[in-house]
Amino acid sequence: MRHAFGSRAAICHSSPAYREAAAAITTRLAERYAGHPALAMWHVHNEYGVPVSACFCDNCAAHFRRWLRARYGSVEAVNDAWGTTFWGLRYGSLDEIDPPRLTPTAGNPAQQLDYRRFADDTMRENFRMERDILHRHAPGVPVTTNFMTALSQCDTVDYWAWGREVDLVTNDHYLMTDGRRTHVNLAMAADLTRSVAGGGPWLLLEHSTSGVSWQPRNPAKRPGEMARNSLAHVARGSEGAMFFQWRQSRKGAEKFHSAMLPHAGTDSRVWREVVRLGADIGSLAPLNGTRTVADAAMVWDWQSWWAQSLEWRPSEDHDARERADSFYEALYDGHLTVDFAHPEADLSAYPLVVVPALYLATAEAGRNLRAYVEKGGTLVVSYFSGIVDEHDAVHPGAHPGVLRDVLGLTVEEWSPLGEGESVRITGPGQTPLTADVWTEFVVPRGAETVWTYADGPAAGGPAVTRHGLGRGTAWYVSTRLGPGALDTVLAGACEDAGIAPRTGIPRDEVVRRSGESGDYLFAVNHTEHDAKVPLQAPGTELLGGERAAGQLTVPAGAVRVVRLDA
Structure with a gap:
């Protein structure tokens, strides 16, 4: 079924017209902004694979045949890989092969798997095209695109392959209100993003200040939850915490999606928490160059x-x-x-x-x-x-x-x-x-x-x-x-x-980052009760500046970051 105009990302990534237009727009933007003193990074496209990754039109069919020829070399190799002898599905030439469109019963699974690979590769081809244009016009300025590594939010992109193509891995994360412990899913997405980045620095490019607008139920974040979400990402390797969106829109499909500047304006809890988070992130500058320690x-x-x-x-x-x-x-x-x-x-x-x-x-x-x-x-x-x-x-x-x-x-x-x-x-x-x-x-x-x-x-x-x-x-x-x-x-x-039981630690989040500047302990309390976290060494708490030794008190719903003494 053909998608109609009226939403976003209704794209055929195999379309020559789309590729030509994307390259032209990217070139014009690069020519205009390459020398701008404020330019820090290029961001290509938005959330590849969401909501459309695969198209099944005639342009895609022709492109898929070219992809198969490059991958397998011959129709005989395709028949062998796909096991087409079963059910009498053999092809006489590559020109007979179409995308896996609607079939009376289950389609050939190997063909469907290859088409998923093809769709992912095709999106990546387009990203590389735009990235290379930007590299030519602005050498040394990094290029990224925003991933969605949370396993519940995007299942059409092979991020192991994508992680090798961007200059900096970035990610979007939105809490899922489907009954799971949302902060655990957040930690998992952050760990997965860090791993896609090869353990190196990455950046949380999007998350929400409060509720979103596209789930069946969209509760507001509780006081302090936005800061916990943000700093939990930093604990697991992010170099900061950015948001969608800056100002809450009055119109359009996402007018109820929260923002840094909400409909209520600056005299609001969300705005005050955003301002406080900015100060907290600034106090964590010593973490630059450190890496999250995995067990x-x-x-x-x-x-x-x-x-x-x-x-x-x-x-x-x-x-x-x-x-x-x-x-x-x-x-x-x-x-x-x-x-x-x-x-x-x-x-x-x-x-x-x-x-x-x-x-x-x-x-x-x-x-x-x-x-x-x-x-x-x-x-x-x-x-x-x-x-x-x-x-x-x-x-x-x-x-x-x-x-x-x-x-x-x-x-x-x-x-x-x-x-x-x-x-x-x-x-x-x-x-x-x-x-x-x-x-x-x-x-x-x-x-x-x-x-x-x-x-x-x-x-x-x-x-x-x-x-x-x-x-x-x-x-x-x-x-x-x-x-x-x-x-x-x-x-x-x-x-x-040989991993000893981690006893004496309350049921909250305890993560370490380490580097030349020292060892840092993040303690994130997701509960409604104060917690005591044992410290292996005394240190200084960066968000408040106080000294801590023996054990660290983490108030209910709060985050503490301790720079441990050598």
Whole structure:
């Protein structure tokens, strides 16, 4: 169906006319402003992939065929990669291939996966075109575009690839009012953005001073919440905190979206909190050049998420993003700061690596995770991981494919549970844990059984296993565990990793940044009660200037930043 004029971002990124117009506008702006003394950075486009990433018109069809020719070289290679012999879907030439348009039943999953890659690549082509124009006219001035790494807000962009194209990684983040602990989702998005930036500096380019306008329910932020949101991003690596929007609009679709200058004007709580935040950010200048210190890593791959989200998977209740949220929240509540990593990235710096969902795992990813464990790392893998290759083809042999050896087991079958069904698993201490959504028939091939299914389809079989390999260990969780149960299993993995329990810290956010200027402790209290945070060394609290030693008092809803003495 064709989108009509009247909204925003209704773009065909393959359109020659669009590309020509975008290049012309960018060139005119660059010619006018390249020498302006106030120019600090160029910002190209806005939130690529939101709300439109893929188009399916004839321009896209022709562009997709060119993309396939560059990627595969021949129609025979495409047929092989897509498995088109099944259902008699073979192509005689690349000219016969169209975008994956409406089909009577499930379409070819490998074609759909490649089209997602194509759409993402095409948006990136256009960004590079505009970036290069700006680089030619204003050498040395950085160029960026605003990401949306929160996993609930944009699922069409591979930010690992995009992070290599911008001069500075920037991100937009808006709180989701869908029942989750919003500050945990914020921390996760900030950690993911920092990881896309390779651990280096990044910038929160957009967030809201108060409520937004596009969710089913849009509550105002409570007093102090905007400052907590902002400084939590700074704790996790951002070099500042910027907003959409400056002045609240009187007209248009976002007239109820909050702003720095609200409809109420300067005699308002929002304005006063913005002014106070500006002063607080200024007092944190000593943090320049420091980096957030991580304790563990989480493997995440957007392309695996795309593949798992296609039709005809074993259970629609298994959601890769939900597993990532749950594993992250368990680590967050254990006061472990998390870096995210591509499955083929170097993981040697981390004592603990968690894989919440990696349905698509390349052979190289399998070798990488095995080498990580053999060299002494502790790996935790959740179910339905390692199943297919980059073309969505099932790896030869038993599941879990390229992860069989590192986990020391095979999975003969999986048996998803019905809606509302649950199972119990028993293990150390014999206190049963409850699980739902998914079970598997696991056969140990060197792994030891730690927790066992007490009932359900796989009753009596392994539910959670542990495999010693080389100098490290690999854990496998074959069912969906809820928050408390997941905490219990991860505690065993943390013990293997040599990560001591973080006791004596209240249930709030404690993060460190470190660099040549010193070590800094951020304590963010999201509760309605004052908290006491232990300090490893005395120091100076930067927002208020007072000295702190032994323990730090963080008032309800407040943020404290301590520069620790050497």
